[in-house]
Amino acid sequence: MSRLLGALHHADDQADAVRAQGVGLSRQELLGRAAAVAGGIAGRRMVAVEATPTLDTVVAITGALLAGVPVVPIPPDAGELERAHILRDSGAELIDAVPRAVSTDVPAEPDPVRPGLVLYTSGTTGAPKGVVISRAALAADLDALAAVWQWTPDDTLVHGLPLFHVHGLVLGVLGPLRVGSRLVHTGKPTPQAYAAAAGTLYFGVPTVWSRICAAPTEARALGRARLLVSGSAPLPVPVFEQLRELTGQAPVERYGMTETLITVSAHADGERRAGHVGRPVPGVETRLVDDTGTPLAPGPEIGHLQVRGATLFDGYLHHGRPERDGWFETGDVATIGADGWHRIVGRASTDLIKTGGYRVGAGEVEDALLLHPAVREAAVVGSPHPDLGEQITAYVVADGTTERELIDFVAAGLSVHKRPRVVHLVDGLPRNAMGKVQKAALR
Template sequence: MSPLFPALAAGSTRPALHFGDQALSHAELATVAGALAARIAGAPRVAVWATPTLGTAVGVVAALLAGVPVVPVNPKTGERELTHIVTDSAPALVLAERSVELPPILAELVRVDTDVTDVTDVTGGSDAADPVVSPPAEPSPEDPALIVYTSGTTGPPKGVVLPRRAVAANLDALEDAWQWTEADVLVHALPLFHVHGLILGILGPLRRGGSVRHLGRFSTDGVARELSSGATMLFGVPTMYHRIAEALADDPALAKALTGARLLVSGSAALPVHDHERIAAATGRRVIERYGMTETLMNTSVRADGEPRAGTVGVPLDGVELRLVDETGAAITAYDGDTVGEIQVRGSNLFTEYLNRPDATEAAFDNGWFRTGDMAIRDPDGYVRIVGRKATDLIKSGGYKIGAGEIENVLLEHPGVREAAVTGEPDEDLGERIVAWIVPAQADAPPSAEELAAHVGAQLASHKRPRTVRYLAELPRNDMGKIMKRALRG
């Protein structure tokens, strides 16, 4: 297998990482990460206290150079969940910046600082283009690169073991889909403890030989500043793009900056159609969406040279096989834009196992196909439209299978709706009735349930109208901006 980061191995002097007033070229990163890799080489696993900082990025790269599996830890993780993650993964070391006060269970481990104050601290004054520590030989493609823990919505979080093969193959498939080159400069402000922020947002630019500018904390001013000063791509989640859409009318500098971007990518949840349209109207640029999960990395994307169709996540990436199956497990062959099925995937992008959970690993596969639990339809040209999760977003009402996502998009087109979520709840007559949870645009003048039902009925089939409407001040969301529907049902 070729090096995971060819530009580091080659000692490229191009910019690599930029966090606030701290920056490293690929050559400098090879130096500091190489020195750190030498210190941790041979450890069975390392935990990384994943703050949105340069130190976190250096720590992860160092571990990957050393061939040591990385366990990224969300600093906001609660005590019970953190105890489970540390006990389950059993890291030998924890990598963190000096200023961080670690929780007791991590403070018990041997600690290695990841601060980068001056490259000459590591090189001893030598030229940063000549790393003093040569990286070790590239490990086997099947060796674990990262162990990323799931959100644990249905039980204790599971450790997803991602091999080096999956990381390399998936980032290379995105190179093809997004026409991603070393000339690209990525802007993002996502957390660094999950696939989107860490693997796509940090490791992606490093593998391409390009660079990333991390904002530390999202702001529309930061996005405008970076895109106006040479950045070419923006990665974000729907909450970020919603804030951008809200700000565009009064911020011509932001609109101009987005207009000049080569690629705007949204992921981790569906971007509402009305935000797509507002951004396109103000900038002439379309946001593209992709679909992935911790166990599979990215499965599909709208291509940079394809049609950026709102409400879809594009087509399968190179090397990814995708099918829809019905409730019996039979493959759905019709691309009719209407038949709902569960997404199953297979390919080089898949994880190898759930750590210490052979039972869960076996249950996750169907003859080599990974059961995603996501429900979708496929358009005649193969584009995939996600309609929700099998457990929370597939509503069976009056004999119909209904995806919550399409109803949510229509509700969000109503001028009186700021946010919307749709769930199902038991109904003696229908089996399940459709419930709309609405954050109104004006709290003192919410649209009526009858008005919303009529609005949905005018756009979709009548059986997809909400039967019950409940009003909230805000929807419960996790760190990635995903709506926590189990909290609504609870």
């Protein structure tokens, strides 16, 4: 397909192409409304859209992409300071996300090297930065995922994710408009809404899948689907196993970030391993390096993950793209087996704990804690320690257990040096809109 949203231009199908909040639009209706938006903003440098989970947002963002005008999705729950920063930093003009006009004047396809989206990062190390993603990168990633997931026009994609991130917007909206599958956005990703949607392909973050597992009747209804995809944060092994038991199929896990889009995934027709995210998608290369930047051979050793390929962003708005010989440093640490399978340990800054001369991945300890029947949630960080350098510290949501019992439980299942030295029993863990635990807040 030469057009980024190629399937949108096959407007002869009158059935709903996109449905949200009980309202649907055919491809012809969506194209007509988006073309009207495109005509109204043609020539602007950049626009911003209030990214509510509605058809209006889909129309507005689609219109900007038709016009070749880079679009900045603004989280609808953004606080006043965050919203002001995004608009000031990007210089984007906020446009009305309630377009109602219709046009038959569809613009010519913009140059693929032009920016398509500017997505602002969560800002965990400072003010959010605008990640500039080209139209070519968007197309390359969606084509790669269509191949890996055997994603076709016969699919109906169901999800209820926010429309201002890679997961919900790029994969969840632009994917169907490129591939030609139908999209049902459930507004909120509840187990009941997912079960009622009767899709073939479902997207969710670990929090969504955990809640679905807690609703067995709804979970079993998803057994009719072709593929259940989990991303945006590591899927706990117990949730992976519960999903497999309840739906009859293991979920497909994938890995990516705003700056790289989705770079690693399990395949629809291949093996799915708990705690692993698969192999690089077509057009992407990965490698691990040690603390000095020296490439590591495949094996059990934890290293810093680097990627390169057609899906990478153009750079941060106003700052360019940091890289080393074409390799982008993700900031994540991982292992890559001899068979190419990746296991993401987590962020180097928070999830690689150096304790008493050992390098311990926080995710492994979290998975061990989650195997305890009383534990509902767990997050592990490294805390300063005068002798060990860092000690393993766990924050756990659980009923009817004690700190000592959980420490001993992990020590019995893993190497003793991987046990938490301290366990804090808490009422809940701080998470962002995509379900990722905000470990900086725990500290």
